[in-house]
Amino acid sequence: MALKQREVARRLYAKELQESTLFYKEHDDAYAPQYLLTPTGAKCNRVFVVGTLTEKENVGVDADYWRARIADPTGVFPIYAGQYQQQAVTQLSSIEVPSFVAVIGKLNVFHADEGPVKVSIRPEFINVVGAETRNRWVLETAEKTLERIEILKQGGENVAKVHDYYGTDTSPYIAVVIEAVKTLVKES
Amino acid sequence: MNLKELAEQIRDRFSNQGVKISASEIEQRLHSLVDDFKVPTEEASRSVVAYYSKLNLQQVSASATEVIYSKIKDINTEDKWINVRVRVVQLWEPNSPSIAQVGLLGDETGTIKFTSWSNAKLPILKDGKSYSIRNVVTKSWQGRFSISLNKASEITPLDEEVAVGRAEEEISGTIIDIQSGSGLIKRCPECNRVVVKGHCAEHGTVTGLYDLRIKGVLDDGEVVTDVLFNRELTERLTGMTLAEAKERAMEALDQNVVADAMKAVTIGRYYIVRGNKTPRWLLVTDFTEAPQIKDEDISAVLARAQELL
Numbered sequence A: 001m002a003l004k005q006r007e008v009a010r011r012l013y014a015k016e017l018q019e020s021t022l023f024y025k026e027h028d029d030a031y032a033p034q035y036l037l038t039p040t041g042a043k044c045n046r047v048f049v050v051g052t053l054t055e056k057e058n059v060g061v062d063a064d065y066w067r068a069r070i071a072d073p074t075g076v077f078p079i080y081a082g083q084y085q086q087q088a089v090t091q092l093s094s095i096e097v098p099s100f101v102a103v104i105g106k107l108n109v110f111h112a113d114e115g116p117v118k119v120s121i122r123p124e125f126i127n128v129v130g131a132e133t134r135n136r137w138v139l140e141t142a143e144k145t146l147e148r149i150e151i152l153k154q155g156g157e158n159v160a161k162v163h164d165y166y167g168t169d170t171s172p173y174i175a176v177v178i179e180a181v182k183t184l185v186k187e188s
Numbered sequence B: 001m002n003l004k005e006l007a008e009q010i011r012d013r014f015s016n017q018g019v020k021i022s023a024s025e026i027e028q029r030l031h032s033l034v035d036d037f038k039v040p041t042e043e044a045s046r047s048v049v050a051y052y053s054k055l056n057l058q059q060v061s062a063s064a065t066e067v068i069y070s071k072i073k074d075i076n077t078e079d080k081w082i083n084v085r086v087r088v089v090q091l092w093e094p095n096s097p098s099i100a101q102v103g104l105l106g107d108e109t110g111t112i113k114f115t116s117w118s119n120a121k122l123p124i125l126k127d128g129k130s131y132s133i134r135n136v137v138t139k140s141w142q143g144r145f146s147i148s149l150n151k152a153s154e155i156t157p158l159d160e161e162v163a164v165g166r167a168e169e170e171i172s173g174t175i176i177d178i179q180s181g182s183g184l185i186k187r188c189p190e191c192n193r194v195v196v197k198g199h200c201a202e203h204g205t206v207t208g209l210y211d212l213r214i215k216g217v218l219d220d221g222e223v224v225t226d227v228l229f230n231r232e233l234t235e236r237l238t239g240m241t242l243a244e245a246k247e248r249a250m251e252a253l254d255q256n257v258v259a260d261a262m263k264a265v266t267i268g269r270y271y272i273v274r275g276n277k278t279p280r281w282l283l284v285t286d287f288t289e290a291p292q293i294k295d296e297d298i299s300a301v302l303a304r305a306q307e308l309l
């Protein structure tokens, strides 16, 4: 019996997600999972993000449809949860703004007519967490981002695709890592 | 590789087993096979190794006290000739006619995959039986070691049973999901199977006994692992005892409230988990919450980033 492999939850900063627009499928079949290939070479279907819930609003007319914003040190993750994300809808409705939250979710893409591609997160689960979890995520995401950049420099599997689409300059993403990690340094 | 280097390699392989053969003697045999008999180098090497292995076996059986058995947990190099004392833990279906047997062998220190090649024509290993197996070769694939039984291997059944310890693994990551079948469950009093709607798959309608467990998913951003927490560890992980769980379920008239409460205190948090690996699960034996990040961790990442700029 072939068990379908569960998609790994990738770690990346909001700034990188905002600049990611290359979606692709590995197979032509309609049910094949869609992946987002990011400028540092992360291949994402599911993500795990931790940040501050800064806004939430139920914008649904007939049914619940929640829009929320989660900020990390580099930018904002847009979150949309509707009737197929019932667990997340229930959680969003009760979490206070602002709070540190952890979100596990799938990526969603909007192709507005003629407009830019916009990526958001469709949450599977949202939980309130403590500052220690948030700090660990910021550090872990820095490590994962640097690891990806190192792999790109050595010529990993998606290098050609990443270079063709986004170019070869990874320095802006190294700068983003430094900016994010510096926020963890305690003022003394 | 020239024949001199090859001879030295073969010499080292045998000296690892405590057998001393001069490299020049090996080289001479190789030259004879390659130059005089026009045998390809690879085949010549194989032939010479087989020759000395047989010789070695005779010497070994003459002085049986000198056999050194390797422990499975110490196997960490490729292409090394070793001896093991093991029990057959599992036999799998070979996926090729060139393989006579494939499965898992174990000793006190852990388990390892083995392959017995058809052309070696070795005696068949029986499930659960213990053996001394001499002259097997270590192999490595994608970072995992295995042992290969070949023509030179010698299998002796043992009267005593070899105890099998399972090597524990330690992994870290975030719990990103808790699967259905977690929380408050009922087990069959006869066979301990999970009872679904008062029904045991083996014993039919039974009065189940309450238990707690978590079937979690631990994700480190690269790999996902299914992790199974038993009752004691579930109580420690969630801070909810079996008695409290039963009380909550009764108040709500719904068993699912227990799993929901457990999700609320675990999902999205970082843990370090130890346990025994089975094909599907990591059976958790201990865990801790990940420690707070340290200043050294921060400076290490900053230095790594600077280096990439």
Ligand SMILES: [Zn+2]
Pocket: B188, B189, B190, B191, B192, B193, B200, B201, B202, B203, B204
């Ligand atoms: Zn039963």
